[in-house]
Amino acid sequence: MAGGIRKSVLIPVAVFLLIGGVLFSVAAGTRDVTGEGYLDRPLPEFSQPPLIGDERGLAAEDIRGEVALINVFASWCALCLSEHPMLMRLAAEEGVPLYGLNWKDRPGAGRRFLDRHGDPYLATGEDAAGRLGAQLAVTGVPETYLVDAEGRIRYRHVGALTEQVWQEVLRPLIRDLERPS
Structure with a gap:
């Protein structure tokens, strides 16, 4: 006993x-729960399949050559829905090259989400198993990565993009990265 x-x-x-x-x-x-250790490193080589109903997916080579944002989202994510109007505005008004990565979602759910709420992305890849997300150190959605023209991750924002984040953080960083050296 x-x-x-x-x-x-x-x-x-x-x-x-x-x-x-x-x-x-x-x-x-x-x-390193923040993923800061992944900053200033090249994007991993990847080629993600398209969302169901799309003709093309997303590959690392799509992003190189320009300063761009990669937004990681999911249809089940309430914060992703709340940030979506901001992404639509950035794509329409700011001319920001914006790419999407649909993370750990059900087949077809990402395409239905974009059909319902608008598609701000130049290309979107499916990451149902979360493998690319793991390489990027994604801890949840939404997350947005700023990538320079050489394909290096220069900034990572965890959470929904807001006007304040755009004005105070991302826009100045993008302008600095686009400035000739």
């Missing part, structure tokens, strides 16, 4: 210590 009591006490204590250790390592900065 004494052995049974010890096990019933030790298991919760061990779980508590494990969780505490993970939280401590994150707080101490030993794990």
